[in-house]
Amino acid sequence: MAKAAARKTAPAASPSVERRPALTGRSTTAAGVKVEVLPPAERMSLRAPEASVAALSKALGVTLPKKPKTLASKGGRTALWLGPDEWLVIDEAGNDPLADCAGVSALHSAVGISHRNIAIAVTGAGAAATINAGCPQDLSLDAFPVGAASRTILGKTEIVLLRTAADAFRVECWRSFSDYVFTFLSEGSRDAAV
Amino acid sequence: MLLIRCPYCEEERPELEFRNAGEAHIARSANMAGESDDDFEKFFFIRSNPKGIIYERWRHMHGCARFFNAVRDTVTDKFVMTYKAGEPKPSKLPGAGK
Numbered sequence: 001m002a003k004a005a006a007r008k009t010a011p012a013a014s015p016s017v018e019r020r021p022a023l024t025g026r027s028t029t030a031a032g033v034k035v036e037v038l039p040p041a042e043r044m045s046l047r048a049p050e051a052s053v054a055a056l057s058k059a060l061g062v063t064l065p066k067k068p069k070t071l072a073s074k075g076g077r078t079a080l081w082l083g084p085d086e087w088l089v090i091d092e093a094g095n096d097p098l099a100d101c102a103g104v105s106a107l108h109s110a111v112g113i114s115h116r117n118i119a120i121a122v123t124g125a126g127a128a129a130t131i132n133a134g135c136p137q138d139l140s141l142d143a144f145p146v147g148a149a150s151r152t153i154l155g156k157t158e159i160v161l162l163r164t165a166a167d168a169f170r171v172e173c174w175r176s177f178s179d180y181v182f183t184f185l186s187e188g189s190r191d192a193a194v
Numbered sequence: 195m196l197l198i199r200c201p202y203c204e205e206e207r208p209e210l211e212f213r214n215a216g217e218a219h220i221a222r223s224a225n226m227a228g229e230s231d232d233d234f235e236k237f238f239f240i241r242s243n244p245k246g247i248i249y250e251r252w253r254h255m256h257g258c259a260r261f262f263n264a265v266r267d268t269v270t271d272k273f274v275m276t277y278k279a280g281e282p283k284p285s286k287l288p289g290a291g292k
Contacts, residue, residue: 068203068258083258084202136195136208150203153210153256 022118022178033126033189037182038119038170042091044098045111049085052106059104060089060097071149071162080149080162088160088172090119117160118178122185123168126192131161131169133188141166155184196271198252201278202260215251217241218263219283245269249283252276 027036046064048056057063065072065081072079076093089097101110122130128139134155138144149162157180160172173181197206223229223237242248245268252264265274265287274287 068205083260086259136210151257151259158256 021115022175023182026182028186028189030186030189030192031126033122033124033130033192035130035182035185035189036121036123037178038121041114041119042094042096042098043112043114043117043172044089044091044101045113046079046087046089046097046101046108047085048087048106048108052104052108055104055106056101056108059100061100062089069144069148069150071147073147078162080160082151082160090172116175117172118175118181120171120173120178120182120185121164121168122171122189123165125167126189127167127169129192130185130188131171133191134184135159135161137161139163154181157181196273198264198273199276200254200257200260201262201276202258203254207254207257211254211256213253213255215253215261218249218251247274247287251279 021040023037025037027034029035046056048064053064053066060077060079062072062074062077062079064079064087068081070081077089077091077095077097080088080090082088091097098110098112101108131154132139135152137150137152144150144163146163146165149160151158151160153159154161154171154173157173157177159181162170162172164170171181171185196209198209198212199206200212220237223233226234229237248266248268250264250266251261253259253261261279262276263279263281264276265284266272267274274289275284277284
């Protein structure tokens with residue numbers, strides 16, 4: 001975390017040490033579907049027993065969801081239910097969720113994974129069909145409504161899928177898999193019949 | 195594709211998200227060092243491999259990542275029911291008792 005703080009206060013980096021997130025700015029558009037890489041965000045993997053949830057929710061400013069396949073969002077910070085004691089916290093407002101958890105004395109494990117994940121947005125009328133090219137889950141609005149989130153698979157890789165609107169998804173994948181995932185989604189978008 | 199009900203996610207999910215993790219309800223001895231070789235062999239290697247109903251551990255690997263138990267029919271490949279890890283073996287199966 002000291003590292004994260006140092007990064008923020010450091011003066012503008014010279015080109016030789018410039019941070020280059022994977023796939024920066026890549027996007028592709030097919031008929032009715034747009035696949036684009038989203039800007040970097042702060043992320044945290046959080047594991048905690050039931051007894052710590054209230055204290056952590058208070059520190060994070062987001063009530064950690066307890067229902068499967070749901071998320072809670074507030075002020076640019078989103079907490080996704082991944083398992084009965086596991087959450088993925090994404091902060092797009094630039095605040096560090098790790099720092100907020102640091103003062104919590106209740107038992108928990110918080111691991112910074114900001115650089116581990118890449119987020120890809122899939123938007124448009126054929127978004128669900130694009131993701132279903134490699135994801136076996138039922139993505140109809142009845143089974144996977146807006147605000148639903150789940151860890152699942154896409155092709156050969158594990159992803160975290162979250163529905164931001166009826167025709168928009170956010171796909172979180174590991175950085176090292178991001179090229180595969182992006183290419184897979186690009187191919188899928190071309191196949192998605194609208 | 196099979197749909198498997200995850201007792202933690204409380205819904206049916208596609209089989210690709212799951213991994214089989216062997217037979218369920220095999221109790222590990224509290225005194226492993228005191229086990230005889232024969233007993234250890236039974237615990238470690240010997241599995242029932244029945245034709246029909248089998249109790250197995252499964253893991254929702256690419257979902258909630260939880261282990262749970264499932265009752266499956268090895269003849270039809272149908273899942274009879276699933277229940278959380280740590281819960282006792284169900285005494286009566288749904289659809290049984292004919």
